[in-house]
C-alpha cells in the first residue's frame with residue numbers, strides 16, 4: 692500500500708522532500724553536536740562563533756535559546772584532558788623531571804587540548820539537552 696507522502700512507487704518517503712533528516716538516536720544527535728551541527732537537522736552550524744550557539748537553526752528552525760550548557764562542557768574538557776595527560780605527567784615524574792620542567796612542557800598542550808575540546812563538548816551537551824527535552828526544549832513527535 693502506498694503512503695500518501697511518497698513521491699512515487701519505490702521511492703522512500705521523505706527522500707526528495709525538504710524535511711530534514713532527524714537523528715534516530717541520542718548518539719546520532721550527540722555526534723552532530725560534536726561536529727558543531729544542529730542536533731535536529733545537521734545542516735547548519737550549531738555555534739557560528741566559538742562558544743556562542745545560534746538563536747535558532749537556519750536549516751530547520753529549531754529554537755536553541757532553551758539550551759543551558761553552563762559550565763558542563765568545561766568540566767568535560769578538564770576531565771578528558773586530565774585523564775589524557777596524567778599518564779604523561781606520571782611518566783615524566785618517574786623519569787626525574789622537576790615540577791617546573793613538567794609544568795612548562797605540559798601546560799601549553801593541556802591548554803590547547805582543553806580549548807579544542809570545549810566546542811565539541813558544548814555541542815554534545817546541547818544535543819543531549821535537546822534530545823531529552825530538557826530545560827525549554829519541547830518534546831517533538
Ligand SMILES: [Zn+2]
Pocket residue numbers: 729730731732733734735748749750751752753
Ligand atoms: Zn537544524
